[in-house]
Amino acid sequence: MSLLIIGTTALDSIKTPHQENPRLLGGSASHAAVAASFFTPVHLMGIVGDDFPDTYIQLYEKHGIDLSGLERASGNTFHWEGEYEVNMNNRRTLETDLGVIENWTPSVPTALKHSEYVLLANCAPQLQHHILRQMIQPRFVAVDTMDLWLNIARQELESLLKEVDCLVLNDSEARQLMEEDNVVKAVQAMHRFGPRQVIVKKGEHGAILSGPDGLFIAPAYPLDQVVDPTGAGDSFVGGMMGYLAHHGGDVAKHLRAAIIHGSITASFCCEGFGLNTTTETTRALIDQRVEKLKGMVGY
Ligand code: AMP
Numbered sequence: 001m002s003l004l005i006i007g008t009t010a011l012d013s014i015k016t017p018h019q020e021n022p023r024l025l026g027g028s029a030s031h032a033a034v035a036a037s038f039f040t041p042v043h044l045m046g047i048v049g050d051d052f053p054d055t056y057i058q059l060y061e062k063h064g065i066d067l068s069g070l071e072r073a074s075g076n077t078f079h080w081e082g083e084y085e086v087n088m089n090n091r092r093t094l095e096t097d098l099g100v101i102e103n104w105t106p107s108v109p110t111a112l113k114h115s116e117y118v119l120l121a122n123c124a125p126q127l128q129h130h131i132l133r134q135m136i137q138p139r140f141v142a143v144d145t146m147d148l149w150l151n152i153a154r155q156e157l158e159s160l161l162k163e164v165d166c167l168v169l170n171d172s173e174a175r176q177l178m179e180e181d182n183v184v185k186a187v188q189a190m191h192r193f194g195p196r197q198v199i200v201k202k203g204e205h206g207a208i209l210s211g212p213d214g215l216f217i218a219p220a221y222p223l224d225q226v227v228d229p230t231g232a233g234d235s236f237v238g239g240m241m242g243y244l245a246h247h248g249g250d251v252a253k254h255l256r257a258a259i260i261h262g263s264i265t266a267s268f269c270c271e272g273f274g275l276n277t278t279t280e281t282t283r284a285l286i287d288q289r290v291e292k293l294k295g296m297v298g299y
Pocket of ligand 1: 031122123146148232
C-alpha cells in the first residue's frame with residue numbers, strides 16, 4: 001500500500017566540528033520519503049523554489065518517489081542552517097528561511113486523496129492540518145513536529161493532534177510539550193491530546209512507544225562514527241511508516257517491527273552528510289542490520 005508524505009523539501013547548510021556542507025538536499029519530507037522508499041511506493045508533497053537543483057529531483061526519482069504532488073514556485077526553497085557541537089547530540093539552528101513554503105496552500109491531487117497511510121512530516125501544524133482535512137478516510141496518520149512549532153503554533157498543533165493516530169517527537173520536545181522531565185511520564189501523558197500511539201525519539205538511545213499495548217523500547221543501532229545526524233528523526237518515522245504501509249493490515253500488529261526498521265534506516269542516515277548515505281542503502285542492508293541488532297539485544 002502506498003504512503004503519502006508531506007513536509008519540507010529543503011536545502012540544508014550543515015556545520016559539524018569537522019566539516020561544512022552548504023545547500024545539501026534536506027527537509028523532513030525528503031529524508032522521510034527516501035527512507036520510506038525502501039519499503040513501499042511513496043508519494044511526496046512539498047514545494048521547492050527555482051534555486052532547487054535538478055540533481056535533487058533526480059535523487060527522488062532514483063528512489064521511485066512519485067512527484068506529482070511536488071510543486072515548483074518562484075522564490076527560495078526552504079533553507080535550514082544548523083551547527084553541531086563536538087557532542088553530536090547537541091545542535092543549534094542558526095537560521096530557518098521558510099521561503100516558498102510560507103504561503104503554500106496545497107491541494108492534494110485527487111489521485112492521492114485516498115492514500116491509506118499518511119505521514120505529516122515536520123512542518124507548520126496549520127499546513128499539516130490543511131492536508132489532513134483533504135484526505136478521505138486515511139487508515140493511519142502519523143505526525144512529527146519540532147520545538148519551533150511548539151513555541152509558535154502550539155494551539156494549532158493541539159487541534160491537529162485530536163485527529164491523528166500517532167504522534168512522534170524527540171525527548172526534549174516531549175519534555176517541553178508536557179512540562180515534564182521524566183520521559184516515561186511524558187510519553188504516557190501525551191495520549192490526552194488524542195493520539196493512541198505516541199513515540200518519543202531519543203537519538204542514540206533509541207525510542208519509546210506508548211500505546212494500547214503498553215510501552216515498547218526500541219534500541220538505536222550502535223554506530224562507532226556519526227558523521228551527521230541531520231534527518232535521522234525523519235528517516236526513523238519515514239522508515240517506520242514505509243514498513244507499516246508495506247505490511248498493511250492491523251497497524252498495532254506491525255508497529256513494533258516498524259519502529260525497529262525505522263530505527264535501523266535512521267542509522268544509515270547518520271553515517272554521511274544529508275542524504276548521502278541513506279541514498280546508497282538498500283532494503284537488504286537494512287534487513288542485515290535488523291538481524292544484527294536482534295543478536296545484540298537477545299539474551
Ligand atoms: P531532524 O534531524 O530529523 O530533526 O530533521 C532535520 C531536517 O528538518 C532538516 O533536513 C531540515 O531541513 C528540516 N527542518 C529544520 N527545521 C524545520 C522546521 N522548522 N520545519 C520543518 N522542517 C525543518
